[in-house]
Amino acid sequence: MSNSSKRPEIVSEKLAHALRSDSDDAFIDASPFAACLLPLLRELGWNNYAKELIEALPHFSEQLDLIDLRNILATLGYESTPVAIESDKLKHELYPALYITKEGRVLLLQGIDEQLIHYYDPSDDSYQTTEKLNLQGTAYLFTDCHHAHGSNPSEAPGADWFSNLLQRFQKMIIHLLGMTFIINLAALLVPLFIMVIYDKVIGAKSAETLPFLISGAAILLSADLGLRYLRAKLLGVTAGRLDYLIGVETFKRMLYLPPLYTERSTVAAQLSRLKQFDSVRDFFTGPSAAIALELPFVILFLIVIGILGGVVALIPLAMVIGFVMLGLFWLPMLNSKIMRSGKARTDKQRIIMQTVAGRKEIKSIGGETVWWERFRENSGEAVLSNYHTFLSNNVMNNLAQGMMTFTGVAVLGVGTLQVMAGEMTIGALIAIMALVWRVLSPMQSAFLSFSKIQQTIKAIKQINQLMKLRNERKGGKSGLVLEKLKGDIRIERVSFRYGPDRDPALLGVSFHIKPGEIVAISGNTGSGKSTLIKMIAGMYAPQAGSIQVDHMDLRQLNAMDLRRAVAYVPQQTHMFHGTITQNIRLNNSLATDEQIESAAAEAGVLEEILALPEGFNTRIGDTTIDRMPPGFLRSLSMARAFVSPAKILLLDEPGASLDDESDRRFVEQLKLLKGKRSIVMVSHRPSHIRLADKAILMDQGAVAHVGHPDEVVALLLENLT
Template sequence: MTQREPLESSEGSSRSAVQDELLECLQTVASCHDRATTAESLTAGLPLEQGRLTPGVFPRAASRAGLSARLVKSRLVQLNPALFPVVLLLEPGRACVLLGLDLKARKARVIFPELGDAESEVALDGLQASYSGQAIYVRPRFHFDARGPEVNRQRSRHWFWGVIRENRKLYRDVIAGSVMINLFAVAMPLFVLNVYDRVVPNHATETLWVLAIGIFVVLCFDLALRLMRNAFVDLAASRADVKLSSSIMARVLGLRMEARPASTGSFAATLQSFESVRAFIGSATVVALVDLPFVLMFAGIIALIGPPLVIPVLVGIVFVLLYALAAQGKLHELSETTWRVSAQRNATLVESVSQLETVKTLRAESRIQGIWEKASAYLSRTAAQLRLVSSSVSSVALWAQHSVAVCVIIIGVYQIIEGNLTQGGLIAAYLLSSRAMAPISQAAALLAQYHQSSTALQSLNGVMERPVERPEGKAFVSRPVIRGEIRFDKVSLRYPEQENEALRDVSLTIQAGEKVALLGRIGCGKTTLNKLVLGLYEPTAGAVMIDGVDLRQFDPIQLRRQIGYVPQDVSLFYGTLRENIVAGGGAEGVDDEALLRAIRLSGLEHLVNTHPQGVDLPVGERGQALSGGQRQSVAVARALVHDPQVLLLDEPTSSMDHTSEEAFKANLKSFARAKTMIVVTHRTSLLSLVDRIIVIDAGRVVADGPRDKVVEALRKGQIGRAR
């Protein structure tokens, strides 16, 4: 592992880029199966630990290369040779690729990440000594193409139900346990029946103790099964929760900018609605649904005890189901309305808190308070109606359960008088009627929760169906290094829900290493050009080319690794200065030397040197602990820390003072000597950084030429407006 010069901080800690052996092993195995991969494409958006892949995340990374992976615990000599190559997890925290075993010669063929792709032959005993006991089988998935008949093509797995289906073995055990629990439920009524009909009349105390011991054993088994059933249901729910939450967040972070929601607060409320879906797939719901089919079994046993006694049970079941079905429409309408109002109110809250300073300076508290109170009042009324309808279903179900019990007793008394039923049979039928009606009551009570979860699931389906930057199965061109030539070929772009085009038939070429300034009025399309180069948006017409390759063929993560971008509006994350500068470090990490260089070039050196916490100083939420100029310097450091080949600077000094700007210009001239640079600015002082000026108006290029000539033409008013 390469040692790098440490960066001094307040804690005297040192940080350096680390080798990700597990990721390199995955790339080696992918290469063995003829799968072309890059580190960026495999790890983009995955939760790495200290910049490295973990065994738990390994299968998700492998799936991006068209591979399936499974973590197993096995002795080294018991690994299946048919599944080689296999990734071995070594101690401590290391990995290698096992290619083959020769048990007779006690040798193993392996590839160690630090040796590249070179095979090594090592002693089996030595490998076993460092083997952790865990390995990862990695196999290629079969790829269906357009030639396969439709019936043979793999169906795309639903993001929610597909994950639930993965736990079908656990749910199978839950169903098996429920069968036994419901069979055990018959034991208590039968115990009571025999006690009243046989033990009490005959004073058979020995029989009583035998029956009591038997029912006690049954109750113990029933308790154990209930605990196991709840544990299995919760285990399945927790497994699904982790995978579903991860997939939702990955989808959100991977959204194309065209699919970005109009309101952040409303979108956040949509994502939070997953809580209701998660609650619905919990133990209470699953248990209630699993118990439903056994209602017929209990009704059948009641009919065996006394046929007339089953009539009130059947009538009660039908009555509760009809009432629940009648309330369904209203419950669905109220659930949907409640969700929409709640999302709108949450949007108001997020927008107000995020712009609290603006609210105060504009004295807009009254207006926002009014909007909040109107939404809260409407939400309160709607939620009250929802609770009323929901509680009425539960109350009617409970009333029906008690009424059925009373009717069973009344009919049973007449049956006893006529000699068709014993007292024990009546008590047993009474107990069974309550047991038969309980699942119906629980299912009816779950209706309101079902509609809330159904509404939430529909809204989440909308999120999961939005287009993403890296759709599954799409192959990208691997370009780890670019020269920086940028070409726009008749490019037009219209933003979503906008009538006018932001760019119209733009054609221009920026050579590798060229320094260009974009000038123009506000809203003319300068920033839009930068966003197209970054791949944040796709042109509605034409093509953007990097080094002669259409931008849409590049992996977005790999492309942006080569581009340093300073946005016009700087956004920082809650955390430290270091975390904000290396926020996009990715799998390759950021060494301390690069971090120090970026801090020096951006003008943050004085701040870091004079602050007690150095690079670990907290910046506050959205960077509120820093001044506007300091936040802009952090954005500059972000753009420079990876030493990119292309620099996109959008008003990079708008918040800087004259001294800071001059220092930044001097540093940038030296740093960007061989790099492609595009500067969007309204400051003439920055024009000394460029050799060429492009003037844009109303989405069109109206002037393009050497800096001095274009400046002179602008001064004389020789450049007109776009038509």
């Protein structure tokens, strides 16, 4: 099979190919950091699958650099910390370490033995020993963060994940506050400069001091602009890192959640939940973060106004309190309108997604008019709720603007009386007016951002709740044990229900599958067949009873490792955007090109793939699958299962969407597999059931009959008649 392509091969593909062929040469040729990767993992005691290393490789990098190396190790469970230190001063308990000299030389320090330093030099692929290195540079120290070592606090239920995340940015936040303080100090000096001009220069007609004052003000304003630019850069970096970490970690957590948490939610609901997390990103990347930094310094301006104007400071202080009170009064009403508007948008989005997914069914039943009427009603509700939300926001904006104007007029009026009474100078009044706007401007912005701030707080709470859920990724790896499965499956009195208010999907199910047996499971719709096969695949855990594979209880195994050790073909065929090779290799990232060809041949689809213009490099997973025969896609799904060396094969309605030729080919495949793998197959087709060594008939979540396939076929035919 040729994997040639017009695009150059990226580094991850080269390294993955090297791992599949058990060769280190590609790592040595890629970069010094890539050359150090495997020796470093060996020194760290990493003894898990090459499969995990392939999956941890960067997908789009053209060269593996230091950042890529640290990200790979973090994915595998090893956090790294840079320390500037001389190579000979590194304590022996801190080894192994990746050392980068000031000249850019890369070394892997392996350890110290009898005062001798053992290290690996990737420049000439050599392992060396010396008494002294005498190097200046940075050592990257590695910490094992697997659960067994108790150093993964983010996984602990109940932890405030977002607060822990912010603590990582504590220094940056302190720097931002410090810069904002200096910026506000500069902003405070400008009104004071104006006051000096009016009172000292104009009043005393002292033009000689004017150039010095203007020069000082120019320097101050230049420094202010520079600080604002630096703050914007630092805020952008902080916001970008937060956005990346929040997006990646929440997406990762949702991927690793047990299927029971997510598969009962609609696609629209899950997309809506992910979109709510965007409000956190918008808060940090938008003007709201700058407003939050400015608010603490409102007190500083109020104090200066009090020093200059006395009781005049009570006016802006009262207006600040007024903004807070109005926000607390107006916010609940506005929130109800926002929630109604959000629900209407979600409903509209849901009906659009359903239309795109089921437009063929809508046309086939002639439901265009009914469906259009439903969309029209949803659109009307969305427009009406958006109008009420817009109106409330507009009223709030006008109120905020009116309060600011009233405050300015009130300060001007009271200040004028004080000037006329000789209690304040004209320069002080002008300075106070400038300071009042500095007080009210961030308050108005914060007032108008109340709804966004509340959405952000709500999204943070949801993120924390999501992070409290336990995922399926456990520290103890069981994959090495599961690689040697024989395929003995024992199900003993298993019961399961999807929710406390739902009827049992399985009730006291028991049977035994010997290694190499084919077992067919049949029954009416809703009898628990698919639920049972998903439980064998580790998708669900029994709520009563047990499922054992080779005398090991599935609940004691890592669910992810179990699924890697079991080949599962679901009822509905899903192909993802990418080439045919990439889709087949999803089930076994270690599969070589030859193994992929063999799996395709075993699935009876090799000739059809090779007949395509680009062969195995043909891209599928988008609109192209609509033009492909269902039997071809089902065979690709089978090939994806066959590429796994698993001894257990689970087939959920494999005959769905198959024509006569595809079904005949599938029957031949099963005959060839008989005795080689333990096969559990959900099917209604007599031709499939008769291939089994024994068949199971299920009814309302319980086993109604276990026996010879002909007996189950006869019972099925009786039920039909």
